[in-house]
Amino acid sequence: MENKNSTRRKDEGELQSDGIGKVPDHVLIEIFIRAGVREWTAISCVKKQWASLFRCQCFWQAAIASNYPLAHPPQIWPGPIPSPPLANPKRRFIALYISQHIFASDPPIQIDEIVGHTYLFLKDQLLLPIMPPHSGILHGTIIDQFIACGKSRDAAHELASRIWLAVLDNLEENHRTFYLLKRLAQEWDILLPYPYTRSVKVQWRVFEKLFTDYRDCFNHVDYCDMLACAKSRFQPIPAAWLGH
Numbered sequence: 744m745e746n747k748n749s750t751r752r753k754d755e756g757e758l759q760s761d762g763i764g765k766v767p768d769h770v771l772i773e774i775f776i777r778a779g780v781r782e783w784t785a786i787s788c789v790k791k792q793w794a795s796l797f798r799c800q801c802f803w804q805a806a807i808a809s810n811y812p813l814a815h816p817p818q819i820w821p822g823p824i825p826s827p828p829l830a831n832p833k834r835r836f837i838a839l840y841i842s843q844h845i846f847a848s849d850p851p852i853q854i855d856e857i858v859g860h861t862y863l864f865l866k867d868q869l870l871l872p873i874m875p876p877h878s879g880i881l882h883g884t885i886i887d888q889f890i891a892c893g894k895s896r897d898a899a900h901e902l903a904s905r906i907w908l909a910v911l912d913n914l915e916e917n918h919r920t921f922y923l924l925k926r927l928a929q930e931w932d933i934l935l936p937y938p939y940t941r942s943v944k945v946q947w948r949v950f951e952k953l954f955t956d957y958r959d960c961f962n963h964v965d966y967c968d969m970l971a972c973a974k975s976r977f978q979p980i981p982a983a984w985l986g987h
Contacts (some may be wrong), residue, residue, distance in 0.1 A: 756980035761935050772802050776809050780840065803832035811839045818856050823884050824864050836864055857892055858902060861885055866910050869923060878930045883906070883939050900938035907945040911952065920959045925965075926947055928972060946976060954984035961987060 771793065775786055786795040796802050807814055810879040817835060819826045827834050838859030845860050869875050882903060888946065889899035891987075914920045925948045950973045953961075961969065973980055 745802050768796060768799075769801075769805075772796060772805050775802070776806050800830070800832050803836050807832060807836050809840065810836075813845075814839055814856065817886060820857055820888075822888040822922065824857075824861060824888045827860060841909075846905060854926070857888070858906070861902075862909060866913075869910065869914075875923070878927050878941070879935060880939055883935070887939050894930060896938045899917050900942070903938075904942040904945055907941070908948055909957055911948050912944070917957060917962065921953075921960045924953050924957065925969065927968060950977070950984070951981075958987065963987060 775783065775796070778786060784795065787797045809877075814835075817827070817829055827838065835856075839856055840859070841862050842855055842859035845862065845967075846855075865881060868881055875881070885903040885906065886899050889902055890896065894902065911924075914923070950969075951970060954973070958966075970980075970984070975986065
């Protein structure tokens with residue numbers, strides 16, 4: 744009797760599996776989009792077929808159309824940061840999502856897609872497998888991009904600072920990030936005219952992360968050198984940064 748029940752449950756499971764497998768892809772895509780972005784990673788782990796949908800351009804095109812109906816057609820802008828290729832709707836969706844959620848305004852305004860793409864540009868450059876460009880060059884590129892898009896010097900400086908802070912806060916905590924932060928801390932010495940100077944908030948965040956999140960990564964000599972570098976920029980420095 745127990746074997747019969749077990750067999751019946753197995754058959755029912757196979758029928759259910761076959762049934763969901765026969766749902767058309769466009770219906771599954773609509774269901775997944777309605778489930779919300781935070782559920783997509785879990786959904787993609789359920790079945791290989793479902794995971795493959797998240798690799799299809801049609802999924803990301805549908806996600807853009809559903810979540811950002813006013814974002815069509817893709818924006819093309821002047822400036823040194825290239826517009827995203829039309830064949831990469833996933834990157835465009837990520838940029839729109841970043842613009843909406845990381846740089847949300849109160850009250851909400853129209854999503855500025857270039858902000859999300861600039862965030863991705865900066866993060867990609869900082870995570871290059873080879874040595875990334877000098878931070879001053881990256882910052883200047885971002886400033887030039889926003890000015891080319893019609894932003895004022897003050898607005899460009901503010902947006903660039905917010906993007907730097909957001910990228911720094913979303914880097915993975917590992918030794919590679921530690922060495923990157925050390926390099927960024929040592930590069931702030933270059934004097935540039937406004938708005939090409941990095942904001943004090945960004946400089947502070949670099950040292951703050953080094954002395955709080957990565958304190959154990961320092962040897963004594965490196966810690967003393969970095970502390971001296973911090974003291975040359977900020978007075979007074981927080982007590983939490985002291986001690987190794």
